[in-house]
Amino acid sequence: MAVGKVTFTKAEREKLAQLLWLLNWISVLTGVILFSLGLFLRVEIQKRQEVMSDQEILYVPHMLITTGLVACCINFLGGKICYECTDTSKFLRWKLVLLPYIVCTFFFTFCVLVGALMCYSIRNQLEESLFLGLRNAMRYYKDTDTPGRCFLKRTVDLLQMQFQCCGNAGYRDWFHVQWISNRYLDMTSSDVRDRLRSNVEGKYLMDGVPFSCCSTLSPRPCIQQQVTNNSAHYNYRHQTEQLNLWRRGCRQALLDHYTSIMRSIGLIVLLIWLFELLVLTGVRYLQTAMENVLRLGNPDCESDGWILENSLAETARSNFNIIKNLGKCYQVDDDPNINVPTAGQQEVPSRPAQIPVAD
Structure with missing residues (x-):
């Protein structure tokens, strides 16, 4: 029994062909949208x-760009086919x-879903890539x-100001890296020399952060040096100073930013997939009906159209039997004609050898 059988x-049939012609042209526009979304995502990542x-991670925008171009070509061809299918x-x-x-459209539609x-x-x-990338940038x-x-300082500063974040996971990440160049350090100062000696790797570490970590919402001048030293500043408790520095890490800020973009694009692509699936179903009905x-x-009579000519179980069973019988052949021991003499064969009786008698 056919699956989804409909009589036209x-x-x-003519209305279905005209409707599919229109839907295929709309699908060309959806292909342009897929291409644009992939291009936008590529630019945002770069x-x-x-x-x-x-x-x-650029394989995602590349996938969308390629799928969009293929969609434009396939649906352009589909529009021409459906337009001419109005005439037998x-x-x-x-x-x-x-x-x-x-078949090609089915695999293309599957790629849209992927x-x-x-x-x-x-x-x-994306989170792992941001974690390692921000760590190296700092x-x-x-x-x-x-x-x-030489451009990383400007990049990190602009990033922290734009996304109102500080460090990788938080502002304390800056305490574990030397972010001040040695050329700005006074090597004649005993404090500087002691800090360099106290670190195994000879780094100048301190409880300070770059200026770009300062919160613009702070009601007081930003405290970016000796952040954890309460006695170094007037009326200051670094545990409760929530507005002094940006508390959110840049990894989480960027991850939220890209996740929001990905979810929006994913929803649009999913709607495009449903639309393409609808068009594919209509083309299948038109093909079988014609x-x-x-x-x-x-050409004037009614005709049936369907998605599958047989039921899913019958289709699966027939395909399974085809696969099972591939390469199957008779074995020698199972040959029914073995040891059966043919009509042209005759048994020749054996004679005992004659021994000549000497005279």
């Missing part, structure tokens, strides 16, 4: 590439093309004279 009159450890004589040109077209799921599953990989923050790293018209030989 001639007028209904904006922060200095604070990301790798660019492997023109349908004969596309009869052999329709089934491969539907793209939507990728937008929701990339969070963990480590090289002081290297303003080193080629290839093929049945050709079998009946009367």
